[in-house]
Amino acid sequence: MIGSAATPIAPEQVQIYLRPPAGYEEVAMVSANSRGSFSWSLQGATDLALQRLKQEAAKLGANGLLNLSFGEPWGAAPVLGTGLAYGWGGYPTGYGLGASVGVPAPVKSATALAIRVRER
Numbered sequence: 001m002i003g004s005a006a007t008p009i010a011p012e013q014v015q016i017y018l019r020p021p022a023g024y025e026e027v028a029m030v031s032a033n034s035r036g037s038f039s040w041s042l043q044g045a046t047d048l049a050l051q052r053l054k055q056e057a058a059k060l061g062a063n064g065l066l067n068l069s070f071g072e073p074w075g076a077a078p079v080l081g082t083g084l085a086y087g088w089g090g091y092p093t094g095y096g097l098g099a100s101v102g103v104p105a106p107v108k109s110a111t112a113l114a115i116r117v118r119e120r
Helices: 042-059
Strands: 015-017 024-033 064-071 079-087 094-102 109-117
Touching: 015 109, 024 042, 024 064, 042 064, 042 109
Parallel strands: 015 064
Antiparallel strands: 024 109, 064 109, 079 094
């Protein structure tokens, strides 16, 4: 926390600012990511990270986000797995070998400065 929290607001009220607006107060640095989502596109992952970021800001009563940045968190690499099986009892007895590749859904992270803009 940089400033003070206020009464929570609806996430839909949180605006994104490309330049600092007149008359704002810094509240906190906030971060969020799209982990755990079932979005298979980068745009979907970005949209979800932004939605979650607005929720975090809204919890603090911040109605704006400034200095928004996106990235990819660590750990989003494909996974390779193998398995070996042996069967017995009955005819025919056999061996089995299997392999799988898991491709994770894209994950985006987002950070921004949560601000409270005074109404004019």
